[in-house]
Amino acid sequence: MHPGFDHGLTVAPPDGGATTRGATVRLALVGSPNSGKTTLFNALTGMHAKTGNYPGVTVARYEGSTRVNGIAVVVEDLPGTYSLDPISIDEEIVADRLDPNRSHESAADVALSTAPDGLLVTMDATVLHRSLGLLAQVLQTEIPTCVVVTFTDELARRQGTLDFDALRRALGVPVVTVVAGRNSDLAALRGLLANPSDWDAPIVLPPTATRELSAWVGSVLAAARYEVPQIDERTRKVDAVLLHPWWGSLIFFATMFAFFQVIFTVAAPLQDGIETFFAYLGSLVDTYVSNPWLGSFLSDALLGGVGGVLVFVPQIALLFLMISVLEGIGYMSRAAFLMDKVMSTAGLEGRAFVALLSSLACAIPGIMATRTLPSARDRLATMIAAPLMTCSARLPVYILLIGLLVPTGAGWGPVSTQGAVMFGLYLAGAVAAMAAAWIASHVGRGAGPLLPFYMEMPPYRMPSVRSVATSVWGSCKTFLQKIGKIILGTTIVLWLLLNLPAQNDAEMQAAGIDTSNAAATSEHVLNNSYAAGVGKFVEPVFDPLGFDWRINIGVVASLAAREVFVATLGQVAAAQDPENPSTALQEMTVVDGPRASQPLFTAPVVAALLAFFIFALQCVSTIAVLRRESGSWKWPTIAFTSYFALAWVAAFAANRIVGALM
Amino acid sequence: MTPVATHPEAVPGDDRALRWVTQAGLFEFIGEIAHAPDALQALVDDGTLVRVEVEPAAVLTSIGLGRTWRDEGARVRTAICTALETPLMWVARDPGELDDIVRMAVVDAIAGDSGKFIRSHGGEVELVSVHGGDVQVRLGGACEHCPAFAFTLSSRFEADVRARCPRVGKVKSIQGGACDTTPSGPKSWIGRVTARRG
Amino acid sequence: MSAVSVTLSSRTIDSHDAPGCTGWTSLADLGPGNSGVIVDLCDSADPATARRLFDLGFAPGTSIEVLRRAPMADPVVYRVAGYEIALRRAQARCIQVSITV
Numbered sequence: 001m002h003p004g005f006d007h008g009l010t011v012a013p014p015d016g017g018a019t020t021r022g023a024t025v026r027l028a029l030v031g032s033p034n035s036g037k038t039t040l041f042n043a044l045t046g047m048h049a050k051t052g053n054y055p056g057v058t059v060a061r062y063e064g065s066t067r068v069n070g071i072a073v074v075v076e077d078l079p080g081t082y083s084l085d086p087i088s089i090d091e092e093i094v095a096d097r098l099d100p101n102r103s104h105e106s107a108a109d110v111a112l113s114t115a116p117d118g119l120l121v122t123m124d125a126t127v128l129h130r131s132l133g134l135l136a137q138v139l140q141t142e143i144p145t146c147v148v149v150t151f152t153d154e155l156a157r158r159q160g161t162l163d164f165d166a167l168r169r170a171l172g173v174p175v176v177t178v179v180a181g182r183n184s185d186l187a188a189l190r191g192l193l194a195n196p197s198d199w200d201a202p203i204v205l206p207p208t209a210t211r212e213l214s215a216w217v218g219s220v221l222a223a224a225r226y227e228v229p230q231i232d233e234r235t236r237k238v239d240a241v242l243l244h245p246w247w248g249s250l251i252f253f254a255t256m257f258a259f260f261q262v263i264f265t266v267a268a269p270l271q272d273g274i275e276t277f278f279a280y281l282g283s284l285v286d287t288y289v290s291n292p293w294l295g296s297f298l299s300d301a302l303l304g305g306v307g308g309v310l311v312f313v314p315q316i317a318l319l320f321l322m323i324s325v326l327e328g329i330g331y332m333s334r335a336a337f338l339m340d341k342v343m344s345t346a347g348l349e350g351r352a353f354v355a356l357l358s359s360l361a362c363a364i365p366g367i368m369a370t371r372t373l374p375s376a377r378d379r380l381a382t383m384i385a386a387p388l389m390t391c392s393a394r395l396p397v398y399i400l401l402i403g404l405l406v407p408t409g410a411g412w413g414p415v416s417t418q419g420a421v422m423f424g425l426y427l428a429g430a431v432a433a434m435a436a437a438w439i440a441s442h443v444g445r446g447a448g449p450l451l452p453f454y455m456e457m458p459p460y461r462m463p464s465v466r467s468v469a470t471s472v473w474g475s476c477k478t479f480l481q482k483i484g485k486i487i488l489g490t491t492i493v494l495w496l497l498l499n500l501p502a503q504n505d506a507e508m509q510a511a512g513i514d515t516s517n518a519a520a521t522s523e524h525v526l527n528n529s530y531a532a533g534v535g536k537f538v539e540p541v542f543d544p545l546g547f548d549w550r551i552n553i554g555v556v557a558s559l560a561a562r563e564v565f566v567a568t569l570g571q572v573a574a575a576q577d578p579e580n581p582s583t584a585l586q587e588m589t590v591v592d593g594p595r596a597s598q599p600l601f602t603a604p605v606v607a608a609l610l611a612f613f614i615f616a617l618q619c620v621s622t623i624a625v626l627r628r629e630s631g632s633w634k635w636p637t638i639a640f641t642s643y644f645a646l647a648w649v650a651a652f653a654a655n656r657i658v659g660a661l662m
Numbered sequence: 663m664t665p666v667a668t669h670p671e672a673v674p675g676d677d678r679a680l681r682w683v684t685q686a687g688l689f690e691f692i693g694e695i696a697h698a699p700d701a702l703q704a705l706v707d708d709g710t711l712v713r714v715e716v717e718p719a720a721v722l723t724s725i726g727l728g729r730t731w732r733d734e735g736a737r738v739r740t741a742i743c744t745a746l747e748t749p750l751m752w753v754a755r756d757p758g759e760l761d762d763i764v765r766m767a768v769v770d771a772i773a774g775d776s777g778k779f780i781r782s783h784g785g786e787v788e789l790v791s792v793h794g795g796d797v798q799v800r801l802g803g804a805c806e807h808c809p810a811f812a813f814t815l816s817s818r819f820e821a822d823v824r825a826r827c828p829r830v831g832k833v834k835s836i837q838g839g840a841c842d843t844t845p846s847g848p849k850s851w852i853g854r855v856t857a858r859r860g
Numbered sequence: 861m862s863a864v865s866v867t868l869s870s871r872t873i874d875s876h877d878a879p880g881c882t883g884w885t886s887l888a889d890l891g892p893g894n895s896g897v898i899v900d901l902c903d904s905a906d907p908a909t910a911r912r913l914f915d916l917g918f919a920p921g922t923s924i925e926v927l928r929r930a931p932m933a934d935p936v937v938y939r940v941a942g943y944e945i946a947l948r949r950a951q952a953r954c955i956q957v958s959i960t961v
Binding site: 082 | 861862906913914916920928929930942943944947
């Protein structure tokens with residue numbers, strides 16, 4: 001047995017080793033990436049994982065709970081690792097967590113300051129040779145260990161064999177097999193969870209010296225009558241195409257392009273539905289709320305804000321779905337393999353491609369995805385580049401602006417001009433991101449040594465629906481919680497700025513406004529609002545780009561979150577013409593100055609706006625995440641100021657060039 | 663030199679003993695040893711190991727009084743690995759005969775997986791005699807009327823015995839249906855533990 | 861670092877004696893379709909990389925097969941220890957292989 005590993009109690013201090021009813025058993029899941037660890041975690045704990053971070057570092061921590069025979073069991077899903085000899089932050093976390101002699105750094109969190117009561121080590125049955133190496137290292141920690149052998153169905157399908165009983169005898173620890181989706185397997189495992197101190201342990205620990213370890217692994221595999229599975233024919237055949245230097249790359253780019261077209265066609269009906277629903281709610285407000293000020297607040301600020309966030313959930317969910325399905329199938333590592341050389345021209349590696357790809361949905365999960373990069377230098381460079389990738393927040397802005405620039409029906413055959421322009425904008429973002437990464441990785445002096453590059457290519461597998469659903473739901477939830485609050489808050493603040501100071505009828509008549517004309521009154525309120533003050537204040541900065549103070553309000557407000565630009569312009573247009581905001585936008589004219597009475601949104605101005613939005617870092621949440629992930633304000637500040645300058649120059653150039661072409 | 667593959671397994675009912683499983687057929691004898699290669703002998707001499715016994719495919723050891731496997735395990739492993747590289751330098755207390763080894767291999771096989779397989783299908787297998795390396799067993803019960811009789815005997819049971827002792831001769835059942843599929847001639851001492859044949 | 865990590869980080873990789881080997885070559889110089897047995901890792905030159913490669917299954921004595929190359933010849937997918945893994949040339953250079961014909 002294992003004296004010294006107390007069961008942590010949820011309320012009282014440890015009681016010296018006895019398992020009493022109501023005590024919590026803490027287990028940790030250890031295993032290499034792609035070994036089915038997270039699928040097992042989801043199956044054991046359901047979708048109720050608590051996330052947070054490990055203290056002092058920016059690695060996500062997943063913990064879930066379950067009950068076995070009335071005893072609460074908490075399971076921690078440790079980051080995937082190939083070895084307890086760590087080369088990355090993630091792996092250091094695992095090695096630290098399993099250190100039975102760790103010092104109690106944060107006594108506040110008993111759960112973190114002691115080693116787990118028991119470990120569940122997942123071993124992929126098709127890669128048993130390598131998995132045993134990790135197991136041998138884990139057994140050195142002398143924490144009670146139970147082996148969970150996964151993918152045994154795949155082993156059988158590929159004519160491999162394994163004698164589980166013999167494996168158990170050879171290892172000296174409990175061995176359970178689990179096939180994803182088979183609940184009977186889970187029952188056998190769950191029965192063990194409550195009493196890790198009862199688990200068998202090896203009498204003599206496996207060796208760590210390399211030669212002796214190889215001998216030990218060979219002997220255990222022989223005793224367990226392990227027959228290596230045949231090469232997965234399906235994977236081999238598919239890879240012959242998907243990893244072909246020419247065909248593979250072609251298919252890859254075609255997939256990416258098709259992806260963009262799908263986002264527009266599949267998400268559109270869902271988005272229309274949401275818009276219709278919010279328009280309906282708006283009409284309810286109009287009908288039932290008598291106070292015009294309150295009514296405007298409710299429909300423009302609240303509903304406008306919430307609706308403005310929700311309307312993009314279908315696209316974000318689609319993006320996350322695509323990414324997690326590709327990841328689950330195993331295609332992501334193929335994509336990273338194909339892109340590795342290209343990425344290395346920017347000083348990055350293939351996996352950075354996945355982080356940048358994730359940034360297409362939102363830079364925040366993209367920046368968080370850089371944690372998979374072992375090299376700290378790569379991580380920083382990728383983090384800095386991520387905000388330049390065309391995130392989904394830019395979509396509403398682009399859609400609005402492209403709509404002002406290009407007529408809806410234009411195109412050649414099945415390819416719409418609007419779609420093509422959109423693709424061009426995405427491409428511009430990607431190229432800018434690569435350039436930024438190159439600069440960052442060469443300028444940012446050694447945040448770590450050059451680490452070796454390697455990437456496992458797992459066999460193609462059907463991802464479990466539950467894993468994909470968990471991943472999509474978790475990502476959307478995080479996005480909504482973080483961004484939704486900011487956008488809503490910003491919309492409300494904006495509405496206040498646009499509608500204050502409130503003018504009553506007497507004041508307006510004194511200023512010569514016809515109070516019965518709704519358009520005139522709202523325009524007057526707008527022109528004298530606090531927001532107008534801000535817009536006019538920054539005019540010197542944005543004048544050369546062709547913006548007027550109304551656009552300035554939108555740009556300044558969008559520094560909080562890009563979607564706010566659309567909401568702001570919407571409010572400005574609604575202030576001008578409450579009945580027809582969209583036509584109001586098109587017909588908006590310049591108020592004063594050299595271009596007075598001319599349309600505001602001319603092609604050069606729209607081009608300048610597009611160029612500005614490609615580069616500017618307009619997202620408070622991104623800055624916050626950059627601060628968290630890079631550990632200081634230095635890099636977010638550099639990124640923000642450089643990208644603003646770049647955006648200004650690009651907008652200026654776009655304005656002049658398009659103006660010259662007209 | 664590559665160390666001989668070995669791993670320790672617990673001995674049920676005796677937690678001071680440890681069985682170091684290795685290739686079958688390394689040794690020409692079974693039982694207690696009189697003398698081992700130096701690395702291992704040193705451990706016997708200083709009391710770390712109190713018993714070293716050779717089995718067809720393993721070495722059985724017992725830890726000495728006052729010692730624990732926890733403290734001595736790594737030393738013992740290294741010593742055994744080194745010693746196994748020179749099996750000829752192991753000296754038996756009682757050299758015994760091939761038949762003793764074969765007998766132990768058959769008893770092991772009867773208790774092991776192929777015996778369990780036979781019993782789970784309603785049959786029985788028992789050892790009748792071992793002579794000159796040849797084995798006679800009696801397959802009874804359901805086996806008497808089973809069409810797969812000869813196949814079970816040759817492919818499963820004999821394979822099991824041969825895996826433990828590559829030098830076994832023929833394996834026959836006294837019901838008749840002798841299954842002489844064993845190749846004759848010098849046999850390699852280096853055998854692998856495999857369960858499937860053909 | 862934990863005690864286990866400290867022990868693991870001081871490991872050295874022992875080379876494998878390949879009887880009758882036809883000569884060693886670096887894995888980086890082996891093209892797709894070739895296979896061989898790993899003989900040694902660049903322990904002295906880059907110990908951290910060597911240990912990581914060992915933990916990934918590139919152990920001396922293990923057989924290895926070169927599968928396919930990416931566009932622009934880097935990285936390359938290898939089959940080792942029953943699975944497939946991609947390495948860059950810089951890492952493949954670290955591995956000495958004896959070719960099996």
